[in-house]
Amino acid sequence: MNRPYKHLSELIALFQLTCEEDPIVTSIETDSRQVTTGSLFICVRGYTVDGHQYAREATENGAVAILAEEPLEGMTVPVIVLPNTKQAAGRIADLFYDHPSRQLRVYGITGTNGKTTTTKLTYDLFRSAGHKAGMISTVGAMIDGEMIDTPNTTPEAVILHRLLHQMVEQGVTDCVLEVSSHALMEGRVEGVQFHAAAFTNLTHDHLDYHASMKEYAEAKALLFEQVATSGGKAVVLNEADPTSALMAKAANGVPVLWYATEGASDAPIAVEWQEETVRVRLDGTVMEVPVFLLGDFNAANLAAAIGLMRAGEVNMYQLIRHIPELRLPKGRLERVPFDGCEIYIDYAHTPDGLEKCLKALSVPNEPLYMVLSAAGERDRSKRRAMGRIASQYCEGIIVTVHDPRRENPQQIIKELIAEIAPRKIITCHETRKEALQIAAKIALTGKRIVIVGKGHERFERIGMNDVPFDEMKILTEELSRLSGQESAM
Numbered sequence: 001m002n003r004p005y006k007h008l009s010e011l012i013a014l015f016q017l018t019c020e021e022d023p024i025v026t027s028i029e030t031d032s033r034q035v036t037t038g039s040l041f042i043c044v045r046g047y048t049v050d051g052h053q054y055a056r057e058a059t060e061n062g063a064v065a066i067l068a069e070e071p072l073e074g075m076t077v078p079v080i081v082l083p084n085t086k087q088a089a090g091r092i093a094d095l096f097y098d099h100p101s102r103q104l105r106v107y108g109i110t111g112t113n114g115k116t117t118t119t120k121l122t123y124d125l126f127r128s129a130g131h132k133a134g135m136i137s138t139v140g141a142m143i144d145g146e147m148i149d150t151p152n153t154t155p156e157a158v159i160l161h162r163l164l165h166q167m168v169e170q171g172v173t174d175c176v177l178e179v180s181s182h183a184l185m186e187g188r189v190e191g192v193q194f195h196a197a198a199f200t201n202l203t204h205d206h207l208d209y210h211a212s213m214k215e216y217a218e219a220k221a222l223l224f225e226q227v228a229t230s231g232g233k234a235v236v237l238n239e240a241d242p243t244s245a246l247m248a249k250a251a252n253g254v255p256v257l258w259y260a261t262e263g264a265s266d267a268p269i270a271v272e273w274q275e276e277t278v279r280v281r282l283d284g285t286v287m288e289v290p291v292f293l294l295g296d297f298n299a300a301n302l303a304a305a306i307g308l309m310r311a312g313e314v315n316m317y318q319l320i321r322h323i324p325e326l327r328l329p330k331g332r333l334e335r336v337p338f339d340g341c342e343i344y345i346d347y348a349h350t351p352d353g354l355e356k357c358l359k360a361l362s363v364p365n366e367p368l369y370m371v372l373s374a375a376g377e378r379d380r381s382k383r384r385a386m387g388r389i390a391s392q393y394c395e396g397i398i399v400t401v402h403d404p405r406r407e408n409p410q411q412i413i414k415e416l417i418a419e420i421a422p423r424k425i426i427t428c429h430e431t432r433k434e435a436l437q438i439a440a441k442i443a444l445t446g447k448r449i450v451i452v453g454k455g456h457e458r459f460e461r462i463g464m465n466d467v468p469f470d471e472m473k474i475l476t477e478e479l480s481r482l483s484g485q486e487s488a489m
Contacts, residue, residue, distance in 0.1 A: 002169060003027075004097055008065050011040065011092050012080050021078045023064035028096055028158050030089065037062035042089050042158070043069065048464065051085075067092070090157035090190025100164035101193040104134075104172055107308045108189070110179045110223045111200025111238075113353040114301045118200055119178045120329040121305040126174045128322035129314045134167040136160065137178035138347075139329050139456050143167055154183030157190055164192070174312055181219040194227045196311035198236035198304040202243040203352035217243050221250035228252040236307030238300065239267045257310060259303035261296050269307050273299035278323070280306070282316050290324045294333050295360030302326070331455025333360065336472065338479045341443040345471055347455025349375065351385040354452060358393035361450055367395035371439050373432065373453040374416055375461075376407030383412070388419035396442075399428045400435035402453040403461040432460065433474055440478040451475075 009022045026038030032054035035041055041058035043051035043066065055066050059077050066072060066079045067088065082088045094101070109118050119137040126133035127144070134143050136155065141148040141163055148163070154177070155163065167175055179197075183189055202217055224235055224247045235251045237244040239260040248256050258267040263281065270281040278291045278299055293302060302323070309319060328334065336343040348357040361368055372390045374383045390397050399416050401409045409430035417425060426442075429435040436451065443449050451471065454460075460469040 004165070005038075006096050008040065008078065008080075011095060014091050014095060015082060015088065017080060017082075019065075019078050019080065021065075023078070025064060025096070028089075028093055029058070029063075030156060030158055032058040032061060032063075035061040035063050037064075039063045040065050040067060040092075042067040042085050042092070043072075044085050044089065044156070045069070055079075084187075086157070087187040087190055090161070090187050090192070093158045093161035094191030097161045097165035099191075099193075100161060100168045101175075101191070103168045104164070105174045105195035105312060106164070106192055107174065107176045107311070108179045108192075108194050108197035108223050108227070109176065109200070109304070109308075110181070110184070110197065110220050112203045112350060113356065114200035114297060114304070115178045115180070116329050116347070117298060117332050118198060118301040118304045119176050121302055121326055122176045122198075122308045124326055125305055125309050125319060125322060126176070126312065126314070128325065129309070129319055131174050131312075131314070132170075132172050134163075134172040134175040135177075136163060136175065137329075139331070143170055143172060154178060154180050154188045156186075157188050160188060161191065176308070179223050181216060184222040185219050189223070189226065192226070193230040194223070194232050195230075196232055196234045196236065196308055197223050197227045198308050199224070199238055199241070199244055199247045200301065200304060201238055201241045201352070203350060217246055221246050224248075224250035224254070225252070228254050234307075234311040236304055236311065238304070239265055240300075257307040259300070259307050261299045261303060269303050269310070271299040271303040271306070278302065280320060280323070282306070285317075287320055289320055292324070292327060294328075295356060297356040297360070298328070329456065331457070333357065334455075334472075336475050336479070338476055340483070341440075341446075341479065342448045343439065343443045343475060344450040345455060345475075346450060346452050347457075348452040351382050351389055354386050355389045355393070357450065357452060358389065361448070362393060363448075366448060368393060369396045369398075369426075369439075369442055369447050369449040370394045371398045371400060371435050371449070371451040371453075372416060373400045373402045373435070374412050375402055375453070376404035376409070376412055378403075380415060383415040384418045387416045391420040391424055394424065396426045396447075397424050398426050398435045398438050398442075400432050401430065402432055405461050406463055432469070436471065436474050437478050440475055441482060444479065444482055 005026045025040045029035045029039045030042050030044045035058045041063040072079045116138045123135035234255045236257045239258045259269040260267040272279040273296050280287050331347045334345045346357045348354040401412045459466040
């Protein structure tokens with residue numbers, strides 16, 4: 001990748017600022033540990049760490065200038081003060097990397113549930129259509145098949161623009177970007193030009209961060225405002241979700257492509273799930289296609305992906321033949337590869353996401369069991385509802401926690417079981433690994449079981465630390481031990 005550089009004066013001119021010194025900036029960093037000679041260090045206030053406390057370390061590592069929200073005493077390099085460094089970081093990174101989002105087509109996807117799956121399906125369909133595509137999502141970044149780990153659903157702005165620049169350098173023409181409400185509120189997509197965007201749905205989540213569902217919806221709508229200001233081609237909206245009206249209004253005249261999961265709908269794009277096939281309708285033409293996706297909700301995700309493909313000017317009818325090749329992302333109704341048992345891992349962590357997952361797995365006369373959990377120091381108001389939904393769909397429930405952070409696991413479990421029928425509670429475990437071991441034992445008796453909460457993630461957030469935790473590995477090792485087989489993991 002060609003290494004970009006800019007004079008400091010070029011970067012701060014965005015904010016009508018000047019500086020007596022004008023060093024050459026060869027990289028932009030928000031982590032002082034990544035700073036090297038020539039870096040511009042941007043001090044960002046995070047949830048637990050304040051970048052201002054690491055400004056001196058950054059200069060010791062070679063930073064030639066500091067961007068901060070307050071004056072810093074004793075610095076040996078220029079300190080540029082701005083009121084909001086999070087918002088400024090995106091604009092600076094966009095300029096530093098020569099406006100990468102203007103050199104390819106960027107498709108944003110937001111909503112409570114289905115973002116990651118829709119992102120992956122869209123990326124895979126673009127590649128099937130012969131496009132050189134990129135993807136940035138919860139499960140990581142992909143550049144034409146190569147995986148790159150990312151720290152958040154939507155990486156912070158500097159990393160995001162760096163990834164987009166890398167994609168441009170590698171000839172990517174279409175990038176699919178999962179966009180969370182946190183990212184929109186915190187300016188992580190500042191400076192990105194969007195060709196199109198899709199909305200999946202809005203249901204209960206993140207009310208520890210947003211004051212109300214109204215504020216949550218308004219945060220999501222920021223993406224569609226950004227599509228409008230980017231001169232975007234289209235927005236793709238879910239006909240079944242009433243919040244889509246707010247997204248259409250935010251798009252301010254950008255053409256809307258509506259999608260649905262019911263054949264009777266007037267939407268130009270409809271995808272109906274029929275267990276082993278989907279019926280796809282495009283502008284009145286109907287095709288039935290084999291598919292490996294489970295559930296109505298994944299039909300909706302596929303419909304949104306098809307809408308984005310249309311915005312990308314892909315030949316729709318040639319594309320339909322690639323639908324049977326599609327697979328869900330890691331940790332989305334992913335079956336554990338172990339003979340003789342049926343265990344699924346899913347990322348469901350909201351009431352709506354949980355209900356859709358359990359509905360998809362429900363089979364008449366085949367009881368479903370589950371491991372139910374919730375995260376610590378996150379939206380507590382959804383825990384009772386998740387317990388109630390689990391009790392409605394499952395014969396037996398193992399209750400535990402994931403990512404407890406600094407919250408007492410007993411408190412999390414107490415709130416989860418508040419509306420679970422007592423006869424359905426198998427066991428409760430403050431340690432997630434113990435819950436998985438019980439689940440493995442139950443699965444080997446022939447019972448169907450789903451484990452929710454962690455999905456693809458490979459670590460647990462305990463206290464202030466990220467501790468390695470590979471759910472798939474733990475399960476296969478325990479299944480192997482119990483059945484006397486050698487684990488392949």
